[in-house]
Amino acid sequence: MALAIALILIVVASVLFHFVSPWWFTPIASNWDLLDDTIQVTLVITGAVFVAVNLFIAWAIIRYRHRPGQRAAYEPESPKLESGLTAVTTVGIVAMLAPGLYVYSDMINAPKDALIVEVLGQQWQWRFRFPGADGRLGVxxxxxxxxxxxxGLDPDDPYGRDDVLVDSPELxxxxxxxxxxxxxxxDVLHNFYVPQFRAKMDLVPGTVSRFWLTPTRTGRFEILCAELCGIGHYNMRGYVIxxxxxxxxxxxxxxxxFAQTLPATTAAALSLRR
Incomplete structure (x- = not known):
């Protein structure tokens, strides 16, 4: 009985804490309201399962507690119960995953007129690169x-000469x-995350990942690395202005x-080569 009462109290306290907690999302600063909606769907589904499972356990403890003269019936299989639980679980998982897949598909397909910014992660700092007047990033x-x-820009690539390099953690x-x-x-796996933007993505060595967003309010927002990337992980921070x-x-x-960062002799040689 004590365990059943404890489970009921945990459920009540958890639900109350969810609604009265002072800790919630930071005010959004991008166009990705859909991500907040997706998280809300997940919270509702997992919260309902949490409440239902724990209350069922509490009910089962009370209903089937030991009583003198009563014996439990052994039923190793119940096809009807198993089919029902499988169906309900499937519906719940699909309801959680489908919105996320929809939002993810939208998040990686940027508008054609979007400004391009390259984010370079390295233990334990951020750098950024913009295309120059030609609108193309160099190799x-x-x-x-x-x-x-x-x-790591190729000095022989003409498209990279006007690339704008931000050797600073401020974007x-x-x-x-x-x-x-x-x-x-x-070097290693990192993750670019600005909480107010909601959208985030891993930086995977050897490949280029991407997502897009539209900033919707001015301000100074902190960049975090949301993937454990070594002993200095906690200090891998920057700012988006x-x-x-x-x-x-x-x-x-x-x-x-990029051309301005090259030594004068290299820049002159490349100009003659062109």
């Missing part, structure tokens, strides 16, 4: 990576404009291009 390869050239984005984030890791478009372009103009 990058691990062969060209070094301490002085963390982005500026324009308000109200869709942005495609191309995610690349230099969302501002009006004029301020964004003003900031972007202060960042160096």
């Amino acid at each position: 990058s390869d691990t062969r060209f990576m070094s301490g002085e050239r963390p982005f 500026h984005l324009p308000l109200g404009k869709p942005v495609t984030l191309l995610l690349r890791s230099r 969302v501002e009006d478009e004029a301020a964004f372009h003003g900031w972007l103009a202060t960042q160096p291009s």
